[in-house]
Amino acid sequence: MLTLQFIPFTEIESLSSDERIEKLLSIVRENKIALVEGTLHKEESAALIKKTMENINQEFRGIEFAVIYPEQNDDAMFKRLRLKLINVLLGNRRGLTIIGPASVVKEIKQDPHKIDLYTTSHEQKSRKVLKQKHNSSSKR
Template sequence: MLRLQIIPHSEVANLTSESKISKVLRIAKNNRIILLEGRLSPEEETLLIERTMSNIDRRFKGIEICSIGDSETRDLVKRIKRGLAQFLLGVGASGMTIIGPASIIKEIKRDPDKIELLTKNVK
């Protein structure tokens, strides 16, 4: 049985990067696939990889991750425009990130327009 957990942007928007990554890892280590609204920043992605590596043990083998949609930008004008659009349209964040434990997700294949999530046989 696959267990999915959706994390809306509002649930992580005010968290520090450390707290956000801790939360995501806690859920992944609990054998759940996370659908995170929005994308992690490049710095958060590397922090996630670092923390994942530190957590690997006999039971936890790591994660598979895939982000789709607009990437984070440092361009202030673009960020203001995006923020305004999100405020007006009432949406949390653009893009989506899928993160799951490597013990369940065998591979995430991504092409520009589609994602294939290959799972392992889980009991």
């Protein structure tokens, strides 16, 4: 079963960067895909990758993540100024961050108009495990 967990910006805005990263990683370690309202700061994204690399083991194979930024193609000076002011006042609420465990998320393809999230099939994993068990028992 595939589980998506939405995390509103209000749930993580008061957390420190380390607490945000730990909260997101704890969700992903439960084999859930986190849909986070807003975006992480560049430093937080780098720290998330670093912390992930430190925690890779047999059970946790890492993460896949992507960020959807809202349209920024408008060159109107007033509109750009307004968006910058909104970001200053409200934080990084604009956009959407998707973080999933590498054992569940096979690949994330992104283009300006959509994101394709490819997951591994639970049935395929079960078959691989059964096949491995069968092969190891038949060698005895």
